[in-house]
Amino acid sequence: MSSKRTAFATLLGIAGLALFADPALAQGYDSTTEALIQSLNTQLLYMAIPITVLVEGILVYTVWKYRKNDDPKPTKENRRLEISWTIATALVLLVVGYASYGVMANEYVAKPEEAYSPSEEAVEVEVVGQKYLWNYNYEDANVSTTGTLVLPRGKNVYLHVTSKDWLHALHVPELGLKQDAVPGTHNTIKTKPTSLGTYQLYCAEYCGVGHSKMLGEVQVVTQEEYQDWLDEQQGNSSS
Incomplete structure (x- = not known):
């Protein structure tokens, strides 16, 4: 040739x-x-x-x-x-x-430029890392939990990741999520869970002797189950 x-x-x-x-x-x-x-x-x-x-x-x-x-x-x-x-x-x-x-450049991968508008059906959760656990604050629902992050399937989710002490990193490999947790700063990531299930969450930034035990879970449920879970958490907090 x-x-x-x-x-x-x-x-x-x-x-x-x-x-x-x-x-x-x-x-x-x-x-x-x-x-x-x-x-x-x-x-x-x-x-x-x-x-x-x-x-x-x-x-x-x-x-x-x-x-x-x-x-x-x-x-x-x-x-x-x-x-x-x-x-x-x-x-x-x-x-x-x-x-x-x-x-x-897609907002589901890059940092979204702004939080969702009031007309958008979405969930906002503040994710707070600290030695050696994860806290989740559902501010609109006045609910705070530790260990397990519960999310509804099929809805846009905004996770505002921060830290209470020093550097951590939120990582959920099966959902393609990873974001640094920096004290005094909120780094936002956007996603939309599409499958029901439970996924491993862990810290991807070495943060001390308890780093390997800084684990959690993300539980994706149906919208009905998510609402029932919110109502249950609100009931427990008020009692």
């Missing part, structure tokens, strides 16, 4: 990768945040595999073809080839940048 045909095939293959560059929410994930992140990872993997196969194929072919060449000559200047791989590299970077920006 001539260098011209090789360059054309390379450019065509790289351009075709753009078909995978539009991040979309995948089915079967436990939150919108996790779906976005895993979708991006999958798209980048689909892009990396053909590029890897192409580069390694050219390398193996070259080694095999010239294995008996006892007098190798330096590569001659080939402007078409140089222009082709420069354009191909630029296309790869553009596609990766476009796909990544679509996810990293």
